[in-house]
Amino acid sequence: MSHVSTPPSADGATSPRGGGRGGKRDRPRGRRTGRWILISLAVLIVAVAGTGYWLYSGIDGNIQGVDIDRAIGDDRPEKLPTSGQNILILGSDSRAGANAALHTGKVSGARSDTALVMHIPEGRRQAVAVSIPRDTLVTRPECTSATGSTVASARRVMFNSIYSQVGPACVVKTVEQMSGVRMDHYVEVDFAGFKDLVDAIGGVTVTVDQDIHDTSSGLDLTKGTHRLDGTRSLEFVRTRHGIGDGSDLGRIGLQQQFMIALLGEIQRQDLLGSPVKAYKIADKLTAALTTDSELASLTKLAEFGRSLKGVNPDTMETIMLPVAYDKADPNRVVAAQPQASALWKAVRADTEIPESAKKSPATGGN
Template identity: 35%
Template sequence: MDDDQSPSTERPAPRPGRRRRISPERRSRRTVWRVVLITQLCLALLTAGTVAVAYDRLDSGLDVQDIEDQLMDRPEKKEVEGPQEPLNILVLGTDDRGCEGCGIDGEAGGGGSDTTLLIHVSADRKEAYGVSLPRDALVTRPDCMAEDGSTIPGAELAMFNTAFAEGGAACTVQTLEQLTGVLIDHYVTVDFNGFVDMVDAVGGVEVCLPKEVADPKTKIYLDAGTQVLDGEDALKYVRERSVLSANSDIGRMKRQQAFIASMVNKVVSAGTLTRPDRVYSFLKAATGSLTLDAELDSLGSLADLALQFRQTGLSDIKFISVPFEAYEPDPNRLVWTDEADKLWTRIKRDKPLSSTLKEGSINAADPVGGTATPSASPSEAPDEPSTGATKEPQAPTEEEQAEALANGLCA
């Protein structure tokens, strides 16, 4: 070797047949990881298969009804700014006496709807509000088309819920669109038969009663204060209209708003969505009691719709009643006021509720302990949206306390 030639740094080639030794500890770790990976893969495949079977089973249970051909002279939807189109969803609770215990209040049957809620979802999906429509409000019901194409004659001074009794969901949508000019994008009919199971599936729903109720006739026995109702007691809570509230249908309507707000709160904030068993039980009960329009014909469509609410905070979900007053010739009946026209205009323009319309609203962020929104300050115009300024919580006035008590709600 020359003096200026550096020695080679290359490692000698391994001799034929020589293998690297692996310590028992390292071999054990490899085996563990291999078992973990195989187990995870098996669990993933098993879970996927279970979900697919459950999905197909629930999907086949959906009841879909296409009413598009029965609707006439539909209003046009006003174009608004936003990443998506605003949505108007009509929710109908059917007055079906086919289930045991549904007729606890002694009302006559007839297949009407005593729960009607119009839900407006803003184009940016950051706000939603539900508007309850009293069943006893007198309206001008337009002509409707039956499933066989025949005409269902309209009527003057007809109770609002007769639209469902006469022509089902199609006539209710037709009536509401003609009265308000608001285009209904989707409708959902909820049968009380599955209501009990839906409530039980989420572990019950919290409500607050201002006083104890013990009525043998209706078999309602509830304590005063905040409590969680199971499905059977919840059905009595939302269906009864004379024992739990002195305001009859008005009180029942407000209790229904509070209950729905509390149920939304429970599903979103109590970890219900992270419990596969509860989600499956809820969906199983829901698919057996829902009738949907043709565009919501699968669980996938419902899931897509539900995902659009992921940016909607609980404090941005409110429930109000359409402005109404007593009908002078018959105080047992109601009529919408001129303020209702302002509400329909706001919905068509995709505007938030004004301060006046929000008075007495029920908030999904606090449906049990905060059932009233403070009145607008004198500086706010009655038909303009709130400035968004945070207001200090105020104790309810004597008038608000009396109204809450009459409605069967805690102030």
């Protein structure tokens, strides 16, 4: 098994490490992962604050907006008075259109490689993020495509395929149907959009403890420390066959660790210390963003970011949706019951998530 080493946090903790199927996996250290999710949003807000209005107006149009409410309609869970804010965050891996030139492996199209449901309780400081593995088999509800056509419901669909088959609104609807939780906002970050950002800051440094050779993503790294440019960074976040058992469970941690290294590089270089540097970061980040139409401007994003200021990132917890290996296809996972139902019930009711709901058979939980 191979993993990325990242610098320890202030409390001396190190990043979560994945393991192969059949072995016991270390439990993800959700608090630090949650901290970096919020810091990612804070980086954008701070970068915008450091620019002049003419710079601001020049990048405000970078953000793409999706009218989720119109696409889904009324077939949605009820918005409960105590439900706080629920945000679906997708890390997509687009390999179509202009991004096709960035593709180095054998996979085409677009996938939602990383999915997090961030739950921010009303009037509280502690938040929770639920990570949904991309290989999870789910029931896709009937959806409306971007062209307006109706796509029939389907069972045993791989979660990450919904994005490419029907679009982001259907991903939101699928998550709402499987969880019973109403999503207030949608934020998508295109991994391919980070290529220019990584190149603009001069690369990102990662350390691996074993050789990684993945013919699918194109990544070829020897054991040790490497400075990755934009193209190799894309190979890195796309890698799955070169680590662990080749499943998605290892890649989730790998992508989180890369984001920590990237944000650490921005901090180390003090790239937000001047308007010119801040503009460069804001320009690249906004070019990689798609949000629901209510957040699709820098002003609205900044307002939303300020509304989160009461949330303490150090107390935020990231929990992987409890999953078990599918009996018919061991290369896929399904939501483990009754753990998954208990997890979503706690999110809906805005109550503390029981420890039993955090245990995942596919990652060594009981």
